[in-house]
Amino acid sequence: MDQSESQSAATPRLPPEVVSLVLQELDYDLVSLSSFSLASKSSRDLTLPFLFHHLCLPDGKIFQRGSRLLVFDAPHIRPYVREVLIGRLITAPGSQFDAELQLEIDQKRLERFFLVLPGLKVLHCFLDSHLAIPLASVDSTLTILYIRGNVPPASELLRLLQSVAGTLRHLTLQYMSCDRNAVSSNDPSTGSMLALERLSLCRCRNLPFSPTTIQMPNLKTLSVDDCDESIFACVPPSLETLLIQVLSIYSTQSLPEDKLLCVNNVVIWCYPVKSLIQRMLSKLCIPSKIKRLEIVLLLDDDIVGSDGLGNLASMRDDGFEDYILSLHQIGSLERLIVTSELDTEGVRSEFPRLSSLDILDVHSGTSSLLSPPCRRLAKTRDGSWGWTSE
Numbered sequence: 001m002d003q004s005e006s007q008s009a010a011t012p013r014l015p016p017e018v019v020s021l022v023l024q025e026l027d028y029d030l031v032s033l034s035s036f037s038l039a040s041k042s043s044r045d046l047t048l049p050f051l052f053h054h055l056c057l058p059d060g061k062i063f064q065r066g067s068r069l070l071v072f073d074a075p076h077i078r079p080y081v082r083e084v085l086i087g088r089l090i091t092a093p094g095s096q097f098d099a100e101l102q103l104e105i106d107q108k109r110l111e112r113f114f115l116v117l118p119g120l121k122v123l124h125c126f127l128d129s130h131l132a133i134p135l136a137s138v139d140s141t142l143t144i145l146y147i148r149g150n151v152p153p154a155s156e157l158l159r160l161l162q163s164v165a166g167t168l169r170h171l172t173l174q175y176m177s178c179d180r181n182a183v184s185s186n187d188p189s190t191g192s193m194l195a196l197e198r199l200s201l202c203r204c205r206n207l208p209f210s211p212t213t214i215q216m217p218n219l220k221t222l223s224v225d226d227c228d229e230s231i232f233a234c235v236p237p238s239l240e241t242l243l244i245q246v247l248s249i250y251s252t253q254s255l256p257e258d259k260l261l262c263v264n265n266v267v268i269w270c271y272p273v274k275s276l277i278q279r280m281l282s283k284l285c286i287p288s289k290i291k292r293l294e295i296v297l298l299l300d301d302d303i304v305g306s307d308g309l310g311n312l313a314s315m316r317d318d319g320f321e322d323y324i325l326s327l328h329q330i331g332s333l334e335r336l337i338v339t340s341e342l343d344t345e346g347v348r349s350e351f352p353r354l355s356s357l358d359i360l361d362v363h364s365g366t367s368s369l370l371s372p373p374c375r376r377l378a379k380t381r382d383g384s385w386g387w388t389s390e
Contacts, residue, residue, distance in 0.1 A: 016046060023050050052080040058087030067113045083122035110134055135163040143167055148174040154208035165191055170198045177205040194218060201227045209234050241265040243371055254283045264291040267368045269298055278323050288332045294370045297340035309342060312350040321351050328359055339363040
């Protein structure tokens with residue numbers, strides 16, 4: 001036995017399960033993981049699930065490299081890929097093909113990419129509208145899907161959701177506008193998305209959602225930001241939490257009385273301005289059914305000035321405290337939560353009657369307490385990709 005072998009034999013080894021827990025604490029720090037993977041073959045094998053857990057492919061050049069790695073050069077890493085971000089521009093850089101042929105090549109490359117990812121769980125897509133997300137052609141295991149950008153054919157969106165209906169738990173659609181005239185009774189029915197628990201919509205218009213095209217019987221949380229009323233037609237009775245931007249009041253029509261949402265929890269991101277909160281609640285919800293209401297104050301000097309507590313006083317003087325007390329007195333509202341970066345005692349002092357009844361909770365921060373943000377991949381301020389929350 002040589003010296004290196006004797007040293008290796010004398011060195012105590014941790015069980016692989018323990019090493020994996022340690023690697024998990026590195027929080028996908030690629031520099032640290034890469035360094036550890038160079039220590040030995042066993043170290044490399046243990047780091048592979050963390051090194052290739054997520055792939056960021058923001059442009060055509062990087063997408064080509066990633067696709068070639070998975071399809072041809074290193075097929076052994078395919079099972080470890082769990083999360084993928086695909087950027088808007090994945091066409092081949094410097095291509096000399098005509099547009100029609102390039103579209104065919106891009107689409108086939110995308111389909112081949114998805115076919116080799118059997119364990120993919122999370123997908124972020126920022127695709128141009130000319131490319132279809134080819135999940136219908138694979139045995140999808142997705143549980144979380146983010147789509148940003150236009151999908152003009154309503155039928156294409158419905159087919160996409162149909163392909164993930166059995167496994168998808170969280171769905172986020174952003175900046176998506178379907179052609180109202182293209183929505184017809186001939187569009188495919190997505191059917192029942194039994195696994196869907198959370199739906200987030202931001203600046204979406206004319207979505208082809210109706211009780212005949214899509215059902216979400218187990219939906220628990222709905223988040224809407226500057227959207228039209230198309231989604232509310234298929235919101236199920238199972239909905240427990242509604243999250244909404246108060247400025248959406250100007251683009252959201254009032255729902256009919258028999259369509260008002262019956263929810264236990266409401267979270268409203270708002271600027272503390274006058275009676276917008278009461279008006280928003282009366283437009284979308286049955287106020288007497290709400291058990292917990294959270295107000296997340298967005299302090300923007302350009303809108304409300306620098307005196308945040310002064311604006312809270314304006315809300316109180318405008319009847320907000322009386323409104324909350326009236327809901328509490330009829331046996332409805334149990335707790336009001338105010339989340340902000342303001343001084344907590346200062347917030348309490350602006351609502352003395354709520355504080356005295358011990359129905360006011362003040363939370364310091366910018367993230368909702370009732371609906372904590374989801375952790376995901378996103379572009380940071382310095383232009384790189386990393387983990388963030390929404």
